[in-house]
Amino acid sequence: MPANLPAEARGKLAKYSEARTPEEKIRALEEFISSVPKHKGTENLMHWARRRLAELREEVELRKRKKVGGGLQIFVEKSGSAQAVLIGPPNVGKSSLLAKLTNAKPEISPYPYTTKMPLPGMLPFEDIQIQLVDTPPLNIEEPESSMNNKVIGLARNADALLIVLSPDVPEPVETAKKTLQLLEERGIVISRAMGIVRIKRSREVEGIRVVGGGRLMGFTEDDLRKLLSEYRIYNAVVEIEGDVTLDDVESAIVTSRVYKPALLLFNKVDLGGEGLLPELRAVVPKDVPIIPVSAERGDNLRSIGGALFKALGVIRVYTKNPNKEPDPNPLVVKRGSSVLEVAEMVHKSLAENFKYARVWGKSVKYPGQRVGGNHVLEDKDIVEIHA
Ligand SMILES: Nc1nc2c(ncn2[C@@H]2O[C@H](COP(=O)(O)OP(=O)(O)O)[C@@H](O)[C@H]2O)c(=O)[nH]1
Ligand SMILES: [Mg+2]
Known part of the structure; x- marks a missing residue:
């Protein structure tokens, strides 16, 4: 957004960000839009402002309707260790993947726009469950559509994205580019390298x-x-x-802008299309793995859980009491978490009265090693906290 805005427009924008209610924000944005000189440098900003205005108007509309009869809220409550949304253009096989990877039974059809509401299912990965959410398709031809707003809302709320594409769309690589561009324009960043x-x-x-x-x-x-x-x-x-x-x-x-770890699932490889992988690789950020899969034939479906777990940047930690077996249900915590942070999660008093811990697993040199609160844990470590 290299804007070079005149002072007046900046002032209006300040008013917008200080506004409390959607109505106030709408008014400030309208004033802002009319104060911005129109040229190449302000295009993106105007784009943003118009879309934000449309969203706010929709929000106000929805609230009015809710007061009367209850509007349609599209939001999926999280469950399991993390939530990942299946997101992508129509007909690429998002619902088919949900059906194959989880216990959910979505409607699948050769017609686009079959999925109208998000649907969750649980993907088991080793000893944890990751929630997958099937979503209505992204309309890459109409980035501003109100359905896109809802899908983007689901993506912003999730912990990770499974971007689904397939080789049977007219221009697969162009479609991939447009899909990623849409996410970026809507403030979803899928690469750590982007600021x-x-x-x-x-x-x-x-x-x-x-x-x-x-x-x-x-x-x-x-x-x-x-x-x-x-x-x-x-x-x-x-x-x-x-x-x-x-x-x-x-x-x-x-x-x-929010960062969401992502995997790109290139589905329907049973139809061919593996030749497109190098071209795809060139347009997708390096830190986003591309996994060729087939919901129909089963290719690589088993590797999705592990890849997703890795992308989420989390580890599993099993707590135990002295002379007892470890808890079979792990705590899922951010990679890089310390013993003290884990203690905090178990109970505040455990962290406050922390003395030392014994750890078994990859982060220590020998089993049952005694460590301090700052010790950084690794996936599958067992921790016995002494307080
Ligand atoms: N050949 C092939 N077809 C698939 C595969 N996955 C889905 N399809 C078909 O693609 C169409 C769209 O699938 P659907 O899951 O509804 O796509 P969505 O719109 O992205 O949810 C259906 O006819 C599916 O049977 C696949 O791996 N291979
Ligand atoms: Mg679908």
């Missing part, structure tokens, strides 16, 4: 505090402060991941 900025305003912080391990590309913290002050943001925590430009910061003021 992410989160701006959390808070009266409790003094000034602007920059946190996170990302790199500021071509600007200083002072430039950042100056830009934010033009938007009347004076107290905030700015979290930066990956390589971030000042433009990224500016777009983060109005839109929020």
Whole structure:
């Protein structure tokens, strides 16, 4: 969003981000749109503003209807260790994959737009369950469609994405590109390499505090402060991941980008299409694995659980009491978690009164090794906490 906005438009945008109610936001956005000069540099921003306006109007509409009779809420409550959504254009086999990988029984048909509501199912992976959610298709020809809004909402809420594509669409590689572009335009980032900025305003912080391990590309913290002050943001925590430009910061003021780990499932390889894999690889970010699969013939379906588990960036930890067997149900925690963080999850008092722990597994040199609270755990470790 390299905008170079005039001060007036920035002021309106500030008003938008300060607005509390959807109605106030709508008014501020309308004023903003009419104050932005129209040229190449503001195209993306206008694009965003119009779409946001449409979303807000829809939200207000929906609320009005709800007051009368209860509107359609499309949201799936999480269950299991994590939630991943099957997302992609029509007819690529999202519902077929859900049917093959889980206990769910979705409707499958050769006609596009058969799936109208999200449907969850549980995918067993070793000793845990990962929830998969089938979704209505993304309409890549009409990025602004209201169905897309709902699907994107489901994706933003999930822990990971299973992007499904297939070789039997007219231009598979072009379709892949458009699908990824749609996600990016809607603020869903699937590569760690892309910069992410989160701006959390808070009266409790003094000034602007920059946190996170990302790199500021071509600007200083002072430039950042100056830009934010033009938007009347004076107290905030700015979290930066990956390589971030000042433009990224500016777009983060109005839109929020989220990172979602993703796998690309290239389905229907029973029809051929493996020859497209190198071309696909070239358009998909390097940290997104591409798995050729076939819901029909079963190719590679067994590898999805493990690949998803890895992409989620989590580990399993089994807690145990002294002289007892470990709990067979693992805690699923972020990779890089320490013993103390795990203790915290079990019980706050366990963390507060923590003395030491004994660990069995990959993170220690010998079984039952005594470790401190900062010890970082690995997948399948067994932990006995002494407090
Ligand atoms: N040949 C082949 N056809 C498939 C495969 N997976 C799904 N299909 C077919 O593709 C069509 C669309 O499948 P569906 O699961 O409804 O796709 P969705 O719209 O993405 O949910 C149906 O006719 C399926 O039978 C596959 O792996 N191979
Ligand atoms: Mg479907």
